[in-house]
Amino acid sequence: MDVRDMLQAKGLRRTRARTDVLAILAEARRPLAHQEISGQTEAADLDRVTLYRTLTSLSKAGLVHQVRGVDGVHRFCAHGLGSMACPGNHPHFLCQSCGEMSCLEGQELPWVSVPAGARVTGKQMVIYGVCAQCRDAEA
Amino acid sequence: MDVRDMLQAKGLRRTRARTDVLAILAEARRPLAHQEISGQTEAADLDRVTLYRTLTSLSKAGLVHQVRGVDGVHRFCAHGLGSMACPGNHPHFLCQSCGEMSCLEGQELPWVSVPAGARVTGKQMVIYGVCAQCRDAEA
DNA sequence: AGCCAAATGCAACTCAGTTGCATGACGCGA
DNA sequence: TCGCGTCATGCAACTGAGTTGCATTTGGCT
Secondary structure (H helix, E strand, O other): OOHHHHHHHOOOOOOHHHHHHHHHHHHOOOOEEHHHHHHOHHHOOOOHHHHHHHHHHHHHOOOOEEEEOOOOOEEEEOOOOOOOOOOOOOOEEEEOOOOOEEEOOOOOOOOOOOOOOOEEEEEEEEEEEEOHHHHHHHO | OOHHHHHHHOOOOOOHHHHHHHHHHHHOOOOEEHHHHHHOHHHOOOOHHHHHHHHHHHHHOOOOEEEEOOOOOEEEEOOOOOOOOOOOOOOEEEEOOOOOEEEOOOOOOOOOOOOOOOEEEEEEEEEEEEOHHHHHHHO
16 A cells, blocks of 8 residues: 555545655654654655644554654654554653664553543553663673 | 651752752652642742752652653652652553643553663653543533 | 862753744645 | 645744753851
């Protein structure tokens, strides 16, 4: 399924910003921050604001999932789009040295009981530390 | 155990900022954001920067634990100081309507396997939605 | 009391993210 | 395929959390 078709299926207008951003995210094996996306050549000439709004609309449409790391930065992920859509209900690992986040797939988030009467919108779990590459670089 | 003694036990100078902030946090039944703390009369005349630095030093000393909500704001918690110290390894609930966070105590965070070679510094899980009070207020 | 290191206060700054508004482009119907 | 309304984009300016540098004060210790 093409990214353009996915946009249409969700009732979103197919614009260059959306197709490019969605393609970048779908290709990435991990959640990307706004900054990382705008670093890609395809998105380099996009306005910051447009990128933010694009990510918001993709997120609302359910095409990407969104995680906010312990560094306070939003990251967006669309890997496994289509067939094996990645709903995002798994933990994420954030390397505090290089800032890369990765999905810890195949591990479900536990069910958690919340205070009576509360409505749950979502949940996220972030494990943080230093990734293997950065540990090597340290030594 | 008095908050002043706790500071001393951790090798921290006992200053008004630290004793007041620690007392506020110890008394609160939930993690407080910087803004909520400075709203308390005891901390009202503290400089923003001092409050940030105070929270950082308390956090490093292990007297408080720190959670960053999906709203990107740091919250600090010291409830159950001393005897039943709250290590923070439980999930937290964040109400996106009123911004209040609460500790979901008695529920352990699951063990999660991370990529080989990575060093884990910490982990946090945040459940978000709307709390019972805010749901009532909506209706 | 007196000293030094550590803590405080102030000002200015960074950086992620948002808002308002004018312009441009997508989609749809004629 | 043309035209039009609506939504998307770009620009500028703003917000709010958090940080940094530096001069001043204060806690702890002798």
